[in-house]
Amino acid sequence: MNPNARQSDSLPAPGADALAQSEALTTLIRDKIADAGGWLPFDRYMELALYAPGLGYYSGGAMKFGRRAEDGSDFVTAPELSPLFAATLARPVAQALEASGTRDVMEFGAGTGKLAAGLLKALRDLDVPFDSYSIVDLSGELRERQRATIEADAPELAAKVKWLDALPPAFAGVVIGNEVLDAMPVRLVVRKLGAWHERGVVELNGRFAFDDHPLSGDPLVATIDAAIDAANDEPFVEYVTETHEAALAFTKTVCTMLTRGAAFFIDYGFPRHEFYHAQRATGTLMCHYRHRAHGDPFLYPGLQDITAHVEFTGIAEAGVETGADLLGFTSQARFLMNAGITDVLSDIDPVDVKRFLPAANAVQKLLSEAEMGELFKVIAFSRGIEDTLSAFATGDRSHTL
Structure with a gap:
């Protein structure tokens, strides 16, 4: 069984064909992690999970859109x-x-x-x-x-x-x-004791897991730092958030x-001033599976949606x-x-x-x-x-x- 298919008791299990697709995608991602030296940036993981040709959530055959879980869908638009x-x-x-x-x-x-x-x-x-x-x-x-x-x-x-x-x-x-x-890939960044790290994906004991690497010299970090401090009365020792380079690039292209x-x-x-509020100190990353929201992006790779809220000030700029x-x-x-x-x-x-x-x-x-x-x-x-x-x-x- 796919070790990353750690089913929650509250979530229905996929069928055999869906699990086979997820296993194939898991193998592909595992190979990409190895090729990258054992650590893959989260935005690259998210890109593969959603868009890997024939295997990703949006490029594969999952139902995705619908009114209820019984029809095999994951969310309604x-x-x-x-x-x-x-x-x-x-x-x-x-x-x-x-x-x-x-x-x-x-x-x-x-x-x-x-x-x-x-x-x-x-x-x-x-x-x-x-x-x-x-x-x-x-x-x-x-x-x-x-x-x-x-x-x-x-x-x-x-x-x-x-x-x-x-x-x-x-x-x-x-x-x-x-x-x-x-639905565009996001980077995950985390501030720990005043120092910024980028959150990536590793394989640990046969499963995908988060691992943080020090991050410095990124001009976007200064913008995030200022936005967090401006949106909150108290400084945060730890703050997890997303950066939206893919969405910003897409907006510019369009x-x-x-x-x-x-x-x-x-x-x-x-x-921006609401996006970096204290209420979102753990980030906005969210997954959708059978009309239920949860926070595990490693559950059933390729069979669930992975998403993050949009920071609209950056989009406007x-x-x-x-x-x-x-x-x-x-x-x-x-x-x-x-x-x-x-x-x-x-x-x-x-x-x-x-x-x-x-x-x-x-x-x-x-x-x-x-x-x-x-x-x-x-x-x-x-x-x-x-x-x-x-x-x-x-x-x-x-x-x-």
């Missing part, structure tokens, strides 16, 4: 929760297309294709002229699911959809990334690629550094309310209880502070859009970044 999310998001997308004079949409990490299908139909219903809907996704398995979803839900619009293997050097239109930034239009990123996280404008930053609840989600809900007849009540319950989860409404944020960048969008007209928190 807003587009899976309710079609009203896509129908509402389509409104600021349409406004950005019109304001920038562009006609193309690009989505990163399109999951099951629910968001794409919903946006395609909503843009059509809004009479928004658009030429193409491009999807960038590393997973061949997910591409097939996306294709099947779009052909089933929006067959008359499927011809507008294309899948890209690489980013174009330039793009004019609207870019969408829903829960993309949080904003550089964008010649005209807007880029929307929707994810969970905080601005990365985009602005490219010359893009910060279009807005706010909570998901405020963004959706400004965009008219209650109007979209009102299109469903309340007398039709079987349709209206589930839709209303889903909207409550999207907006509630106790659910997704406050933890999830929306940040957007633009080029060639002079005014703000209606979705950021009130409650914009750009000043908090």
Whole structure:
């Protein structure tokens, strides 16, 4: 049995085929650790666990997205929760297309294709002229699911959809990334007695384990030090956190690629002064398996999601550094309310209880502070859009970044 598959009593065991995939990935990671001299930076481990070709969580065949553990999935995203999310998001997308004079949409990490299908139909219903809907996704398995979803839900619009293997050097239109930034590999760093260390992965007694190496000369450490001290009244002897080089580089790449239009990123996280608060002194790294969250990234490698909250101040700085404008930053609840989600809900007849009540319950989860409404944020960048969008007209928190 895979020694890293140390099942918790509260977590269901994977099937034989899934365990075989995890074992193959474990062997690959073990070899990479050996090749690296016995110590692998955590961001490299996370990259392999999520994206190793054919074996990683997102590149393999795991179910991933769904409503409940019984369907084999691990977590639910807003587009899976309710079609009203896509129908509402389509409104600021349409406004950005019109304001920038562009006609193309690009989505990163399109999951099951629910968001794409919903946006395609909503843009059509809004009479928004658009030429193409491009999807960038590393997973061949997910591409097939996306294709099947779009052909089933929006067959008359499927011809507008294309899948890209690489980013174009330039793009004019609207870019969408829903829960993309949080799935990018992060480095783990820890401050011990005033000295910073990088947390990596070793093999110990046949299992993967954390091991810390001294870290010096990294310019990001000074930024983190200052942010931690600014966010807290008391200095911390030990503080664990993440650095987001992959997400920052991705943001810069997208904003550089964008010649005209807007880029929307929707994810969970905080601005810098909240990200480094005392409440997060142990970091934000989290794993998701069968709709249960836990903190062991070495459990069932390749069969569980590994994620970290987004530090949005860094994301904002990365985009602005490219010359893009910060279009807005706010909570998901405020963004959706400004965009008219209650109007979209009102299109469903309340007398039709079987349709209206589930839709209303889903909207409550999207907006509630106790659910997704406050933890999830929306940040957007633009080029060639002079005014703000209606979705950021009130409650914009750009000043908090």
